[in-house]
Amino acid sequence: xxxxxxxxxxxxxxxxxxxxxxxxxxxxxxxxxxxxxxxxxxxxxxxxxxxxxxxxxxxxxxxxxxxxxxxxxxxxxxxxxxxxxxxxxxxxxxxxxxxxxxxxxxxxxxxxxxxxxxxxxxxxxxxxxxxxxxxxxxxxxxxxxxxxxxxxxxxxxxxxxxxxxxxxxxxxxxxxxxxxxxxxxxxxxxxxxxxxxxxxxxxxxxxxxxxxxxxxxxxxxxxxxxxxxxxxxxxxxxxxxxxxxxxxxxxxxxxxxxxxxxxxxxxxxxxxxxxxxxxxxxxxxxxxxxxxxxxxxxxxxxxxxxxxxxxxxxxxxxxxxxxxxxxxxxxxxxxxxxxxxxxxxxxxxxxxxxxxxxxxxxxxxxxxxxxxxxxxxxxxxxxxxxxxxxxxxxxxxxxxxxxxxxxxxxxxxxxxxxxxxxxxxxxxxxxxxxxxxxxxxxxxxxxxxxxxxxxxxxxxxxxxxxxxxxxxxxxxxxxxxxxxxxxxxxxxxxxxxxxxxxxxxxxxxxxxxxxxxxxxxxxxxxxxxxxxxxxxxxxxxxxxxxxxxxxxxxxxxxxxxxxxxxxxxxxxxxxxxxxxxxxxxxxxxxxxxxxxxxxxxxxxxxxxxxxxxxxxxxxxxxxxxxxxxxxxxxxxxxxxxxxxxxxxxxxxxxxxxxxxxxxxxxxxxxxxxxxxxxxxxxxxxxxxxxxxxxxxxxxxxxxxxxxxxxxxxxxxxxxxxxxxxxxxxxxxxxxxxxxxxxxxxxxxxxxxxxxxxxxxxxxxxxxxxxxxxxxxxxxxxxxxxxxxxxxxxxxxxxxxxxxxxxxxxxxxxxxxxxxxxxxxxxxxxxxxxxxxx
Numbered sequence: 001x002x003x004x005x006x007x008x009x010x011x012x013x014x015x016x017x018x019x020x021x022x023x024x025x026x027x028x029x030x031x032x033x034x035x036x037x038x039x040x041x042x043x044x045x046x047x048x049x050x051x052x053x054x055x056x057x058x059x060x061x062x063x064x065x066x067x068x069x070x071x072x073x074x075x076x077x078x079x080x081x082x083x084x085x086x087x088x089x090x091x092x093x094x095x096x097x098x099x100x101x102x103x104x105x106x107x108x109x110x111x112x113x114x115x116x117x118x119x120x121x122x123x124x125x126x127x128x129x130x131x132x133x134x135x136x137x138x139x140x141x142x143x144x145x146x147x148x149x150x151x152x153x154x155x156x157x158x159x160x161x162x163x164x165x166x167x168x169x170x171x172x173x174x175x176x177x178x179x180x181x182x183x184x185x186x187x188x189x190x191x192x193x194x195x196x197x198x199x200x201x202x203x204x205x206x207x208x209x210x211x212x213x214x215x216x217x218x219x220x221x222x223x224x225x226x227x228x229x230x231x232x233x234x235x236x237x238x239x240x241x242x243x244x245x246x247x248x249x250x251x252x253x254x255x256x257x258x259x260x261x262x263x264x265x266x267x268x269x270x271x272x273x274x275x276x277x278x279x280x281x282x283x284x285x286x287x288x289x290x291x292x293x294x295x296x297x298x299x300x301x302x303x304x305x306x307x308x309x310x311x312x313x314x315x316x317x318x319x320x321x322x323x324x325x326x327x328x329x330x331x332x333x334x335x336x337x338x339x340x341x342x343x344x345x346x347x348x349x350x351x352x353x354x355x356x357x358x359x360x361x362x363x364x365x366x367x368x369x370x371x372x373x374x375x376x377x378x379x380x381x382x383x384x385x386x387x388x389x390x391x392x393x394x395x396x397x398x399x400x401x402x403x404x405x406x407x408x409x410x411x412x413x414x415x416x417x418x419x420x421x422x423x424x425x426x427x428x429x430x431x432x433x434x435x436x437x438x439x440x441x442x443x444x445x446x447x448x449x450x451x452x453x454x455x456x457x458x459x460x461x462x463x464x465x466x467x468x469x470x471x472x473x474x475x476x477x478x479x480x481x482x483x484x485x486x487x488x489x490x491x492x493x494x495x496x497x498x499x500x501x502x503x504x505x506x507x508x509x510x511x512x513x514x515x516x517x518x519x520x521x522x523x524x525x526x527x528x529x530x531x532x533x534x535x536x537x538x539x540x541x542x543x544x545x546x547x548x549x550x551x552x553x554x555x556x557x558x559x560x561x562x563x564x565x566x567x568x569x570x571x572x573x574x575x576x577x578x579x580x581x582x583x584x585x586x587x588x589x590x591x592x593x594x595x596x597x598x599x600x601x602x603x604x605x606x607x608x609x610x611x612x613x614x615x616x617x618x619x620x621x622x623x624x625x626x627x628x629x630x631x632x633x634x635x636x637x638x639x640x641x642x643x644x645x646x647x648x649x650x651x652x653x654x655x656x657x658x659x660x661x662x663x664x665x666x667x668x669x670x671x672x673x674x675x676x677x678x679x680x681x682x683x684x685x686x687x688x689x690x691x692x693x694x695x696x697x698x699x700x701x702x703x704x705x706x707x708x709x710x711x712x713x714x715x716x717x718x719x720x721x722x723x724x725x726x727x728x729x730x731x732x733x734x735x736x737x738x739x740x741x742x743x744x745x746x747x748x749x750x751x752x753x754x755x756x757x758x759x760x761x762x763x764x765x766x767x768x769x770x771x772x773x774x775x776x777x778x779x780x781x782x783x784x785x786x787x788x789x790x791x792x793x794x795x796x797x798x799x800x801x802x803x804x805x806x807x808x809x810x811x812x813x814x815x816x817x818x819x820x821x822x823x824x825x826x827x828x829x830x831x832x833x834x835x836x837x
Contacts, residue, residue: 004108013179017113020172024116027090027123034087042084049076049084049092057099073100074200077122078161078207083214085143086126093122117172125165132157144211154208162204166197278395281448282307285391285432288439292431293383298354303384305352306359310388313343313360337372340364355384363388368422386425390416390432393424445646447638506643510542513611513636518544520632521625523613524593527551528601529563530609538567538609546616556610563612566598570607572630573598575620581612597621599633603641611636656730658708659715667729667737671790674727674739675783684783685741686748687790689797690718690755692734693775693805702772706764710774714759718776721755737794745782752778752804777805 006014038046053073073096080089097118101111133139139153174189181188286307290300314322317339321332328336344361362376362385369377381389394416400406407415413433420426510528517526525545529538536558543552558568561581566573578593593614601608611633615621621629654666662670674685692714699707711734718736719728727739740748759776766772779801781787786796 004112006109009109009180010182013176016176016179017109020120020176021112021116024094024113024119027119028094028116031087031090031094031119031123034085035091038084038088042088046080046084046088046091049080049088050095052076053092053096054099057096058103073097074165074203075206075210078158078165078204079210081122081126081129081161082144082158082207082211086123086130088143089126090119090122093118113176114173117176118169121165121168121172124168125161128164129157129161132160151212154211158204158208159201162200163197166200170194170196278399279308279311280446281395281443282310282388282391284442284446284448285395285439286387288435288442289387289391289428289432290384292435293387293428295383299384302352302354302356302359303387305354305356306363306384306388307391309343309347309356310360310363310392311339311343312346313339313341315346316342337364341373355382358382359384359388361385363392365389366423367425371423381425383425383428386428390424390428393419394432445642445649447642447645506640506647507542509636509639509643512639513632514542514544517611517613517629517632520628521613521621522615522618524616525551525614527563527612527614528609529556529567529612531567531607533607538563541609545614562596563598563610566600566610566612567607570600570602572600572626574626578614581614592616594618595620597626597629599626599629601633601637601640603637606641608637608640608644659712659730661715661719661736662727662729664729664731667727667731667739668790670727670729670739674741675788677741678783683742684785685739686743686780686782687786687793687797688738688740688748688751688778688780689731689794689801690736690738691777691801691805692759693777695734695774698772698774702766702769706766706772710764710772713762713764714774714776717758717762718755721751721758731794737797740780748780752780777801779804 006017009017035043035046053076056073056076073092077089077093077096080092094115098111098115101114105111105114130142133144133153136153136157170189170193171185174193175185177183178185178188283304286303287300290303295303317336321328321335340361340363344357347357347360350356359382361373362381365371365374365376365381365385367378367381367386369375394412397407397415398409398412413436416424416429416433420429514526514528517523523545525543525547527540527544528542530541531538537555540552540554540556543549556563556567558564562573562576562578563581565571574597576596578596581596593616595618596612596614598610598612600610611629613621613629654662654669656663671687678684692711695707695710698710711730715728715730715736718738722728722738722740725741729737731737740751743751755778756776759774763771763773779797779799781793781796781800783793787793
């Protein structure tokens with residue numbers, strides 16, 4: 001079964017393959033049986049046709065944009081139909097396709113299916129030919145042999161033969177590819193095979209000419225025409241080879257189109273050193289504001305590209321004007337204005353599938369018509385350009401410039417409000433300011449907020465081609481390899497930086513890192529270790545390649561082996577034997593590596609982990625490869641630090657830091673889940689409000705530090721009274737909210753009493769000051785009866801809770817007594833007591 005690899009076939013494709021192979025086998029056996037009755041001369045002719053088919057099939061012509069090809073063998077298949085009949089033609093066609101499929105595919109499934117489909121095709125088209133010959137040309141000779149046939153009858157019937165052959169062959173082949181790719185059969189046939197009709201027509205014409213020559217002049221003269229046929233198909237082969245080459249080049253250019261455009265934007269960002277990360281923040285603002293304005297997908301894509309490319313025209317503005325440390329003259333300001341027109345002209349050649357050019361051209365237009373370059377006014381300005389105008393102004397004025405310091409956030413907002421209705425669209429300004437905190441949170445998560453007010457240029461992340469070439473090892477690389485690797489390195493590092501910049505997930509960041517490392521440096525095994533500050537060691541979090549399973553989860557201490565040395569010293573390690581990395585038991589197993597390299601992952605003073613690669617073939621990793629890996633790990637470290645910070649921020653956003661319980665935001669999320677469950681099952685749930693009694697008295701008497709501890713302890717006491725699948729959150733201050741599903745009212749009352757007893761029996765002993773105690777009041781509401789929204793149910797539960805508070809609050813802490821007597825020692829049998837110095 002390993003020889004017959006059909007892993008890329010789904011069930012429908014396998015069924016069709018089996019059906020066609022079975023049908024082809026039946027036809028093939030039938031053809032062999034019929035050909036046994038051929039005369040010796042006819043057998044020789046059959047052998048000659050088969051030989052010619054084999055020779056031509058060895059040089060197939062690949063059809064552009066498809067996986068199929070055709071050969072001049074169709075000429076000899078058609079000749080066999082005319083001279084020897086359908087059975088002989090089936091054998092010639094099978095031989096033709098079998099040989100050609102061996103040259104175009106490495107799969108046995110294709111070697112079997114293609115001849116089977118051809119057998120069916122020749123059987124159908126050959127019988128159609130003789131059926132047409134007998135009905136419409138009144139010729140009942142079978143096979144024709146050297147019989148004389150009127151040219152018009154021969155040509156019309158041969159045309160029908162070619163048409164049938166073309167249709168059946170195209171549909172059978174299209175069907176197998178369409179089923180494998182789950183595509184439309186007709187669409188695939190139309191796009192990949194429709195235009196190949198002329199090749200079958202040409203084969204039929206060549207067969208007609210050859211048949212006429214054979215029938216009138218004999219085989220000797222006919223053989224003289226075969227070089228013409230060969231020359232014709234050789235011409236087609238050269239032509240299609242060029243078409244295929246151009247098609248591949250076009251696809252490659254299309255793939256690199258976006259990367260090239262973004263590289264241009266990065267170059268502009270480097271040219272104007274005072275706007276580092278400006279375009280990246282602009283993209284966040286633009287995408288967020290565009291979604292709020294409910295722009296179309298095309299407009300959103302245009303906004304993101306426009307945010308990246310809006311200043312591409314600064315290529316036409318001299319550096320001394322862009323970075324002039326003073327006020328621009330009128331002439332200089334007019335020179336800077338051309339960047340909008342130049343940028344639009346540059347991008348107009350890119351043929352974007354969305355409207356980027358209007359954004360770049362008009363992002364300096366004013367709402368009152370006083371902008372440039374075209375003086376558009378109001379709604380005449382594209383909405384995407386109006387959006388970019390607002391966010392560009394806000395972000396630009398917040399950066400330090402040589403001629404002025406950057407504005408503060410309030411000053412920048414005030415500037416937008418001042419320009420609303422004159423420079424900017426008022427509606428867009430209002431929406432931007434309203435949603436600015438959300439945008440800034442995204443920017444902070446990506447580590448871009450710190451770039452504001454910084455005008456010190458950074459070193460470029462990706463080295464130049466000349467710099468890379470100067471460090472190449474001429475002893476290891478030929479000149480051609482140096483050029484190829486230089487281009488590959490620039491593109492890989494740029495793509496890596498772009499991908500890392502948009503990655504916020506730790507797992508995704510690590511996967512991108514390993515994938516990109518594999519594109520630029522060879523390895524047999526790659527391991528990414530994440531450092532655990534609490535445990536003091538690094539654990540293998542992601543392993544790829546050989547021995548991945550056995551190495552996953554292994555721990556490395558600081559200073560242990562090559563990876564441990566890289567972690568401890570935060571330096572790349574190379575040229576050490578991998579045996580130092582493994583224990584004797586591991587070294588004696590499958591870890592037969594010849595070389596390794598380990599590089600630390602760290603951001604500023606924070607150690608994140610390490611990247612280790614192992615090779616069984618390389619003697620050592622070169623200095624140039626280590627340089628590349630150092631660049632990669634620097635990029636990965638920044639992305640990984642952001643991803644870890646983002647993960648912590650996500651966790652903190654839903655957790656109360658004091659009690660460790662979920663917070664109010666998490667409560668809303670869980671409430672929505674419980675509502676969905678209740679609507680699905682028809683079983684309601686309880687919303688329980690809990691409020692501490694006399695908690696303020698604890699804060700006032702013993703201080704907020706003990707009050708915080710009291711909150712923490714009470715929260716865990718209450719949580720211990722709930723079931724595992726119940727939900728408890730700190731709502732605000734000394735208030736807690738629990739979501740309790742599938743509990744009847746009498747059990748809720750029992751739960752309330754149990755919680756009140758537990759909390760009232762708890763105290764914290766404070767040396768020299770007595771004991772701090774609080775009470776708790778509990779109220780509940782029922783989903784569907786007391787309300788359907790969280791606010792409605794909280795109000796109902798809050799009212800019930802205050803009724804309970806008014807009933808027993810004074811009995812726990814009598815307000816008339818001094819504070820020192822409010823914290824008396826309760827009975828030992830019912831109290832949990834904590835002490836504090």
